Amino acid sequence: MCGIAGLHLKDHALRERLGSMVTGMLRGVAERGPDSAGVAIHDPGGLRVRKDVGDPLAFADRIDLAGQTGLRALAHTRMATESAVTAAHCHPFVAGTAPAADGSPAPPGGMPLDGTELCLVHNGSFANHATIRRRLAAAGVTTETDNDSEVAARYLAARLGAGDDLAAALRRLTATFDGFFTLAVTTADSFAVVRDPIGCKPAIIAETDQWVAMVSEYRALLGLPGLADATVFEPEPEEVYLWAS
């Protein structure tokens, strides 16, 4: 399983409320991923990423998620099926996107966050991540963990570094990666969602004039302001949904 949630504010006046909105969304997907949790929050001041093993609700309390401000966020609750339960294996995965001076793809993680990074959360599993990991390594892009989802984050970041826009990179990902996936991705200015060709993993999007939210289950939307008037739909398989500020 795994639970994912993403929130993109169109109305920046909600910046102070982002943390409490995301906390409710994380609570709604907590049952889907009881072994670890993580969040990435994009704020004008930069990118904050926190992740840890253990109960997602305790994690949210520990980092005072409800008190965080921001314009865009991802949250993940993990039920590990594919690699170890450690803080390093938690989502969101973060990958630098800036091309190096010589034009080669962005270096792997470990560098300080400068706000230009791509963040990714994943519900599902990739079957051919080892093959793609080797191809990336041959191109100079290395990974920090043996996790399948990290490969997708590195792949997308490398594509952005090579000049693709996010929608093009995600379309390329759906053609390259084999397996089950619902992905939510954020960058300094964008929020995107894509699913595998048969829509194996759940995804629901709700959109108002003020925000757009993507969650694994409807119950994670309850409590969002203005939900009663939101447009709620399930994203079509293989179609890239993208919002940019």
Added chain:
Amino acid sequence: MGELTTAVHDPDSADSADSADEVVFDLAVMSTRHVNAALRALPAGARAQVVNPAGRHNLAVGLSRAIRVRIAGPAGYYVGGLGAAADVDVDGPAGWGVGENLMSGTVRVRGAASQSAAASAHGGLVVVEGDASLRAGISLKGGRLAVAGDVGRYCAFLAQAGTILVGGDAGEALGDSLYEAVIYVAGRVRGLGTDARVEDLTDADVAAVRALAADAGFDHVDPQNVTRVASARSLYHFDTAQHAAY
């Protein structure tokens, strides 16, 4: 069960004459397991309302008596599943597998349904008043599914028996690997799945659609003007020409 809340008379209820007998269960203070056990203990003819469902999973599953249950809000996965004889009414959207493995009775969703509505339903009727997403009616085994709006891709995948009525449009790969279930679509069919084909509408089809639309409460479907999709039966019959392959 001490946690049960008592019935409250609702003067706004359309049939308030007998609603004084309605039992109300509040999921804000009771667990899903307690509510389901209490529903299963009700005698035939009873009426119950489940409030504050908040999208919880497995609500009103496994009912086996002719009771009426209203879920007052959004339901999660498998609402009304495995039921026999009961009528379950969801006043909001429903998650995956609404009415899954239904044996008889009715599950009605007054909103949209997520994936795999009426999956493997053996009997009974599942009604979705909004849209249903991917794989509606997957592996249907004799039940009836009526969707007022659109259905997503792979509707009726591997469906073995029963009837599906789509009041709106059907997504790609409709009826893929279909056995003997029959699908009627009032709107557009975006694409047929492997071994599904469009067939001529007979008088029996028109009668079946009229009855199903009436039972579902759909007044926007013209029974004479639907597309019948059924199996070409080329996939599941062994082809003797392929003997050599074995």
